[in-house]
Amino acid sequence: MKKDDTKFMRKALELAKTAFDEDEVPVGAVVVYNNKIIAKGYNQIELLCDPTAHAEMIAITSAAEYIKSKWLDKCTMYVTIEPCSMCAGALVLSRIGKVVFGAKDPKTGAFGSKLDINNFKLNHKIKVKNGVLEKECSQILSRFFKNKRRQKKLAE
Numbered sequence: 001m002k003k004d005d006t007k008f009m010r011k012a013l014e015l016a017k018t019a020f021d022e023d024e025v026p027v028g029a030v031v032v033y034n035n036k037i038i039a040k041g042y043n044q045i046e047l048l049c050d051p052t053a054h055a056e057m058i059a060i061t062s063a064a065e066y067i068k069s070k071w072l073d074k075c076t077m078y079v080t081i082e083p084c085s086m087c088a089g090a091l092v093l094s095r096i097g098k099v100v101f102g103a104k105d106p107k108t109g110a111f112g113s114k115l116d117i118n119n120f121k122l123n124h125k126i127k128v129k130n131g132v133l134e135k136e137c138s139q140i141l142s143r144f145f146k147n148k149r150r151q152k153k154l155a156e
Helices: 003-021 055-067 085-094 134-155
Strands: 028-033 036-042 075-081 098-103 127-130
Touching: 003 028, 003 036, 003 055, 003 075, 003 098, 003 134, 028 055, 036 055, 055 075, 055 085, 075 134, 098 134
Parallel strands: 075 098, 098 127
Antiparallel strands: 028 036, 028 075
């Protein structure tokens, strides 16, 4: 595993922890350009009352604004969980160069777990690497949902 992959995924994990602390599903994402983080995002669905306020979507918008281009072909996104189909579609539309993710998402993952966006005949294919800090990325999600189940049981 490349040292930079670990370094950037740790930054995405910090953002996931921020989401966790704000009672959002703990997903964090960073966009890297020329070995520098140019954009960050974490889930803000509850805060914004917006089902599209995923970490990846926020980071894509921020990165495009930073580089003043709709194309992110020279960028890499690091995200703590495998992007869903909405985020994968947005990543294709942004023409992101590469996506590196930590944990697989068997329920909604769109880079091989539930479906693979790269198997569709679209105008762009994304390089993908998974499993970077997978254990840490999975643990924060498991802890979040375990707490949610516990809270629900206490409320019954």
